[in-house]
Amino acid sequence: xxxxxxxxxxxxxxxxxxxxxxxxxxxxxxxxxxxxxxxxxxxxxxxxxxxxxxxxxxxxxxxxxxxxxxxxxxxxxxxxxxxxxxxxxxxxxxxxxxxxxxxxxxxxxxxxxxxxxxxxxxxxxxxxxxxxxxxxxxxxxxxxxxxxxxxxxxxxxxxxxxxxxxxxxxxxxxxxxxxxxxxxxxxxxxxxxxxxxxxxxxxxxxxxxxxxxxxxxxxxxxxxxxxxxxxxxxxxxxxxxxxxxxxxxxxxx
Amino acid sequence: xxxxxxxxxxxxxxxxxxxxxxxxxxxxxxxxxxxxxxxxxxxxxxxxxxxxxxxxxxxxxxxxxxxxxxxxxxxxxxxxxxxxxxxxxxxxxxxxxxxxxxxxxxxxxxxxxxxxxxxxxxxxxxxxxxxxxxxxxxxxxxxxxxxxxxxxxxxxxxxxxxxxxxxxxxxxxxxxxxxxxxxxxxxxxxxxxxxxxxxxxxxxxxxxxxxxxxxxxxxxxxxxxxxxxxxxxxxxxxxxxxxxxxxxxxxxx
DNA sequence: CAGTGGTCTAGACCACGGT
DNA sequence: CCGTGGTCTAGACCACTGA
Numbered sequence: 001x002x003x004x005x006x007x008x009x010x011x012x013x014x015x016x017x018x019x020x021x022x023x024x025x026x027x028x029x030x031x032x033x034x035x036x037x038x039x040x041x042x043x044x045x046x047x048x049x050x051x052x053x054x055x056x057x058x059x060x061x062x063x064x065x066x067x068x069x070x071x072x073x074x075x076x077x078x079x080x081x082x083x084x085x086x087x088x089x090x091x092x093x094x095x096x097x098x099x100x101x102x103x104x105x106x107x108x109x110x111x112x113x114x115x116x117x118x119x120x121x122x123x124x125x126x127x128x129x130x131x132x133x134x135x136x137x138x139x140x141x142x143x144x145x146x147x148x149x150x151x152x153x154x155x156x157x158x159x160x161x162x163x164x165x166x167x168x169x170x171x172x173x174x175x176x177x178x179x180x181x182x183x184x185x186x187x188x189x190x191x192x193x194x195x196x197x198x199x200x201x202x203x204x205x206x207x208x209x210x211x212x213x214x215x216x217x218x219x220x221x222x223x224x225x226x227x228x229x230x231x232x233x234x235x236x237x238x239x240x241x242x243x244x245x246x247x248x249x250x251x252x253x
Numbered sequence: 254x255x256x257x258x259x260x261x262x263x264x265x266x267x268x269x270x271x272x273x274x275x276x277x278x279x280x281x282x283x284x285x286x287x288x289x290x291x292x293x294x295x296x297x298x299x300x301x302x303x304x305x306x307x308x309x310x311x312x313x314x315x316x317x318x319x320x321x322x323x324x325x326x327x328x329x330x331x332x333x334x335x336x337x338x339x340x341x342x343x344x345x346x347x348x349x350x351x352x353x354x355x356x357x358x359x360x361x362x363x364x365x366x367x368x369x370x371x372x373x374x375x376x377x378x379x380x381x382x383x384x385x386x387x388x389x390x391x392x393x394x395x396x397x398x399x400x401x402x403x404x405x406x407x408x409x410x411x412x413x414x415x416x417x418x419x420x421x422x423x424x425x426x427x428x429x430x431x432x433x434x435x436x437x438x439x440x441x442x443x444x445x446x447x448x449x450x451x452x453x454x455x456x457x458x459x460x461x462x463x464x465x466x467x468x469x470x471x472x473x474x475x476x477x478x479x480x481x482x483x484x485x486x487x488x489x490x491x492x493x494x495x496x497x498x499x500x501x502x503x504x505x506x
Numbered sequence: 507c508a509g510t511g512g513t514c515t516a517g518a519c520c521a522c523g524g525t
Numbered sequence: 526c527c528g529t530g531g532t533c534t535a536g537a538c539c540a541c542t543g544a
Contacts, residue, residue, distance in 0.1 A: 010520085012532060015455060037510060048534045050303075053511090058442055058456055069511045070542030079439060085338075085489060183489040185438055186332060187458060187482040189311055201512080202268060203311055205440060205458070229440040236338060236436040236489060263539085265513060290529060301515045306530090322530045323523035454531080 014054035035073040079233040091174050101166035104128045109145050119147050128166045141197040142225040150220040176215040184210045194226045205229040267307035288326040316483050332486040344427050354419035357381045362398050372400050381419045394450040395478040403473040429468040437463045447479045458482040
């Protein structure tokens with residue numbers, strides 16, 4: 001009882017630091033500007049570098065900062081809205097989208113994918129990999145599992161793999177009438193290959209969008225797309241979604 | 254050219270650790286089981302505690318582990334699917350949903366929210382706060398901004414705040430015919446108050462779902478809901494979404 | 507090559523939960 | 526009260542980028 005503390009919650013240093021930095025970003029820095037390096041920032045705030053890094057990590061997670069090894073820490077632009085589900089049901093990347101097919105190979109999918117596709121667990125399917133580009137930047141890497149039965153007319157003349165093959169699989173898939181789709185979003189961390197495609201380090205936070213495509217009374221394809229969580233805002237529905245900002249959003253003069 | 258390294262990628266220790274732990278979780282631990290404490294695990298793997306923690310953090314981010322101060326680290330159950338967008342347009346929490354109104358107060362919304370609502374930047378709106386429960390656990394905290402104009406008949410007799418007020422605002426809102434809605438999902442970190450409602454520490458990763466509700470030709474309400482990213486999988490569309498697992502999903506006997 | 511962020515160490519103390 | 530995870534320090538070295 002002796003002491004007179006109203007709140008008695010010693011706010012963690014990194015949390016306070018984050019707030020201070022966040023306000024500085026709003027008022028004193030322009031998008032793209034380079035911050036002082038971590039050792040200097042730590043010294044300036046009188047904390048260990050690890051503590052400073054904890055604050056920077058959070059700000060990066062919130063899409064406020066962008067850090068690149070060997071380069072520095074820069075102020076990130078607002079997140080880009082990426083349309084994920086539109087009202088009219090469409091096959092992935094059907095209408096002049098910015099999806100770029102990369103490859104297609106035969107592969108045995110993970111058991112849970114096989115179950116969703118209602119294929120045998122040891123049955124090979126077409127595994128199409130694609131990259132989604134926005135404003136010249138890669139924002140998502142996708143694995144699309146297509147059972148052989150969904151694209152029966154796929155010609156054997158085409159190459160067994162490669163981007164040409166990927167295009168052929170997609171072309172055949174688009175012939176089906178899409179009955180509906182089903183989507184889930186969750187947080188994940190980038191696998192090594194996804195990280196490379198997204199120009200991030202392995203383990204970077206990603207939004208994993210899993211989509212089931214229904215046609216002819218069954219699951220005709222299943223897509224697992226990993227979006228960069230730091231730079232993307234996934235939008236669904238009629239419009240483009242609202243941009244909820246953090247602060248005053250001032251720019252340096 | 255001298256050296257003969259095929260890959261030359263010295264995998265970070267924490268990354269390798271994460272893989273090892275992940276496999277151990279699949280094969281040797283049951284859901285809910287308590288892991289050895291961090292100091293012991295670090296010693297067992299011959300790394301510093303900070304390194305071990307880096308691996309645990311990632312696994313927690315992926316929803317594989319749950320850590321609670323003063324208690325320990327436990328194996329997390331699979332993420333719960335939480336329906337977010339259904340095909341038939343509905344007001345939030347309309348149909349026997351598990352949203353629990355907590356409070357409603359008049360408040361001046363952030364500028365970006367005011368712009369989306371097309372209200373003046375200094376105009377007060379109803380700010381309804383609710384919590385979403387699933388299986389007895391809080392999974393989301395929501396702030397719902399309702400312009401006065403959307404609920405003109407709101408009686409002044411009701412209390413100016415409190416859960417009764419919240420119910421009254423929602424009841425009036427439901428009288429409007431919903432024309433459409435608009436949704437965005439992005440990664441964020443929990444503010445202090447949200448963290449408390451979600452039984453997490455401040456800064457915990459959350460999925461922020463922003464929804465605009467359209468009625469009578471304008472934006473009738475705007476919802477900002479923060480979902481626990483560690484325990485939730487947001488589902489959209491017809492079905493419940495697919496559960497894509499990490500590994501073999503074995504259970505200890 | 508110099509400078510950046512990324513990884514790692516071996517400690518210390520603190521806040522919290524249960525006993 | 527003890528044991529847990531959470532915070533913090535002051536170093537060291539490594540991997541990458543760009544000049």
